[in-house]
Amino acid sequence: MSLICGEGDREEFLAKVVVVTSGKGGVGKTTTSAAFAAGLALRGHKTVVIDFDVGLRNLDLIMGCERRVVFDFINVINGDANLNQALIRDKRNDNLYIFPTSQTRDKDALKREGVERVLDELKQQFDYIVCDSPAGIEHGAITALYFADSAVIVTNPEVSSVRDSDRIIGILSSRSRRAERNDPPVEIQLLLTRYDPGRVARGEMLTVEDVGEILSIPLLGVIPESESVLRASNTGTPIVFDEESAAGRAYLDAVARFLGEQREMRFVEPERRGFFRLLFGRA
Amino acid sequence: MMRLLNFLFPARTTSASIAKERLKIVLAHERAGSKAPDFLPKLQKELIDVVGRYVEIRDDMIRVNLGQAGGTSMLEINIEIEGAKAKNPPPIGGLAAASSPAGGSRNHGSRPKRR
Numbered sequence: 001m002s003l004i005c006g007e008g009d010r011e012e013f014l015a016k017v018v019v020v021t022s023g024k025g026g027v028g029k030t031t032t033s034a035a036f037a038a039g040l041a042l043r044g045h046k047t048v049v050i051d052f053d054v055g056l057r058n059l060d061l062i063m064g065c066e067r068r069v070v071f072d073f074i075n076v077i078n079g080d081a082n083l084n085q086a087l088i089r090d091k092r093n094d095n096l097y098i099f100p101t102s103q104t105r106d107k108d109a110l111k112r113e114g115v116e117r118v119l120d121e122l123k124q125q126f127d128y129i130v131c132d133s134p135a136g137i138e139h140g141a142i143t144a145l146y147f148a149d150s151a152v153i154v155t156n157p158e159v160s161s162v163r164d165s166d167r168i169i170g171i172l173s174s175r176s177r178r179a180e181r182n183d184p185p186v187e188i189q190l191l192l193t194r195y196d197p198g199r200v201a202r203g204e205m206l207t208v209e210d211v212g213e214i215l216s217i218p219l220l221g222v223i224p225e226s227e228s229v230l231r232a233s234n235t236g237t238p239i240v241f242d243e244e245s246a247a248g249r250a251y252l253d254a255v256a257r258f259l260g261e262q263r264e265m266r267f268v269e270p271e272r273r274g275f276f277r278l279l280f281g282r283a
Numbered sequence: 284m285m286r287l288l289n290f291l292f293p294a295r296t297t298s299a300s301i302a303k304e305r306l307k308i309v310l311a312h313e314r315a316g317s318k319a320p321d322f323l324p325k326l327q328k329e330l331i332d333v334v335g336r337y338v339e340i341r342d343d344m345i346r347v348n349l350g351q352a353g354g355t356s357m358l359e360i361n362i363e364i365e366g367a368k369a370k371n372p373p374p375i376g377g378l379a380a381a382s383s384p385a386g387g388s389r390n391h392g393s394r395p396k397r398r
Contacts, residue, residue, distance in 0.1 A: 159302050166310050203297025210303045214310065 015123035018130050018258075019148035021172075023164030025135030027156045028193040031229060031239065033132035034062045035248070036152065038238035039255030041096035045127040048087065051101035052144035053134035054109055060100045063090065064236020074102035077114035083121055092241060097126070110143045119147055137171060146177050150187040150258075152220060156194045157206040165190075165215055189220035191254060196225045197270040208268055221254030223247050224267040315349055323347050330360065339368045 020033040030053075037049035050073065051059035060066040065088045071081035090096035099122075102109065122129050133144035145151065151172050155165040169188055173179055176186050192208055199205040212219050228245035232238065239248040240255075246267050253263045327347045334340055344363040349356060 159306055162306055163309065163313075166313070170314070200299070203299045206299050206302055210299070214303070214306050 013127060015126055016128050016149045017119060017123075017147050018128060018150045018152060019133055019145045020130060020152045020154060021133035021141065021145055021168055022135065022154040022161065023137060023141075023168040024156075024161045027154050027161050028223070028229075029135070029154050030058055030062050030132055031233065032152065032154050032191060032193065032223075032251075033059060033130050034238040035240045035251040036255060036258075037128070037130040038090075038093065038096055039240045039252050040128045040130070040259075041090070041093045042240060042252070043255060043259060044095065046095045046097075046125065047128040047130060048097040048099055048122055048126045049130040049132060050099040050122075051132050052110070052140055053132065054101050054140055055103060055105050055107070056134065057101050057103055059132050060088075060098065061236060062233055063098045063238065065090070065098050065100075066236070069100045072100050072102040073118070074104055074109045076118055077109070077111060083118070092237075107139060110140060112143060112146065115143055116147065137167065141168075142171070142175065145172055145186075146175070148172070148176055148186050149178070150189070152189055152191050152258075153215070153217065154191050154193055155211060155215070157192060157196075157200070157208075157211055159206075162206070162211055162214055169215065169217060188217050189258070190215055190217050191220045191223065193223040194225045195222050195268070197268055200268075201270045208265070219265075220257055221250055222265055222268050223250045223254070323349065330362070334362060334364075337370055338364050339370060340364060 018036070020029050020036065022029050030051075033049050037047045040047040049059065049063070051057055052073075053059070054074065057069075057072075060069050068088050071086040073086070075081040076083055076086050086099060088098040088100065090098060119129060131144045131148065134140040145168070153165050153169060155161050172186050172188055178184065178186050190212060192211055195208065196205055200207050208219065208222050224246050226245060226247035228242055229239055229247050232242055232245070232248075239245055240251050242248045250267050253266060256263050327345055330345050330347070331340065331342055334345065340362070346359075346361040348359040348361075
C-alpha cells in the first residue's frame with residue numbers, strides 16, 4: 001500500500017485521537033468536528049476527520065465534499081477499499097482530509113477491531129484524528145469514544161444538553177480503552193456552543209461559569225450563537241474558513257488552547273449598546 | 284416599558300438560576316446512582332434482619348441511600364418503626380438459628396447476593 005508516510009519525524013509525534021461528543025443531538029458536534037479539524041489543519045497539523053455516524057452521514061455535507069464520496073469507513077473496515085481510496089483531500093487546505101461514513105442501516109457495521117485497525121493505519125499518516133461521534137450512548141457513540149486520547153464535550157447552555165454531557169463524561173471515564181487499561185485518563189474538555197451573552201446577561205441562559213461548575217471539566221472554549229454557522233453549513237464550508245465570523249474566530253481560539261496556547265475567552269460578554277437602546281430599544 | 288421595569292426591579296430568581304439548581308440536584312442524584320456500590324442491597328437486607336429481631340418491620344420500612352452533602356459522601360439509613368411492635372429479643376448467640384416468627388426469608392443474613 002502506498003501511504004504517504006516516511007517523513008522521519010512522524011514516529012516521534014504520537015498521533016492523537018480526539019473524539020467530539022455530547023450525548024445529546026443537535027448541539028453542534030458535526031459543526032465542531034469540521035471546524036476543529038480545519039482549525040488544526042490551518043495550524044499546520046495533518047488532520048483527518050472521521051464520520052462515526054453510520055447511517056446518517058452528514059460530515060461530508062458540512063465539509064462540502066458530498067459529491068466526492070466514493071468509498072467509506074465501512075468499506076475500509078470490511079476490506080472492500082483501502083484507506084487512500086476512501087480519504088478525501090480537502091480542496092481548501094492540503095493538511096485536511098475527510099473520511100466519510102456509510103449510509104448502511106446495519107447498526108453493527110462498526111466493529112471495534114476493524115475501527116482499531118483503521119485508526120492504527122491512520123496514525124501512521126496523521127497528527128490528529130478527529131472522530132465525529134453520533135448522538136446518544138449506543139454502539140456508534142461508544143465506538144467513537146472508545147479509542148480517544150482527548151475528548152471535546154460539545155454542550156449547549158441548556159439543561160438537557162448539560163445533563164447528557166455529564167452522562168457521556170461518566171462513560172468516557174469508565175468505558176474508554178484508556179479507562180479499561182488503567183492508562184492515563186482521556187483528556188476531557190468542555191466546548192460551550194450556541195452561547196448567547198445577551199440572554200446570559202438577562203438571566204435567561206446558564207453562564208459559562210455555571211456549566212463549568214456543574215460539569216467540572218476544563219473549559220476549551222465558548223462559541224457564540226451566530227448566524228454565520230448556518231451560512232457556513234449552507235455552503236459546505238467549515239466555519240473557521242470564514243474570517244469575519246465570531247464563531248469561526250472562537251473555534252480558532254479553542255484550537256489554539258487545545259494545542260497548549262493561553263488565550264483569553266472572547267465573545268462571552270454582550271455587545272455594548274447605548275443606554276437609551278438598553279432601556280427602550282429592541283435588538 | 285417592560286424592559287424599564289425589569290431593569291429597575293429585577294426578578295429575584297432568574298430562569299437560568301432555576302436551571303442551575305435543578306441540574307445540580309438531578310446530577311448529584313444520577314452520579315450517586317451510577318456509582319452506588321453494589322453492597323447497598325445486601326446492607327439493606329442485613330439491616331432488616333437485625334432490626335427485625337427486635338421490632339416487627341416490613342422490608343420497605345428500611346431505606347438505604349448513598350447521598351452527597353456538600354463535598355462529603357453520606358450513607359443515609361432511614362428506619363421507620365412508628366407503630367411497630369416490640370419483640371422479645373432472641374438469646375445472645377442464638378441469632379438466626381432461633382426460630383423467629385416474623386422470619387421467612389429474612390433469616391439467612393449472609394447470603395452472598397451480588398448484582
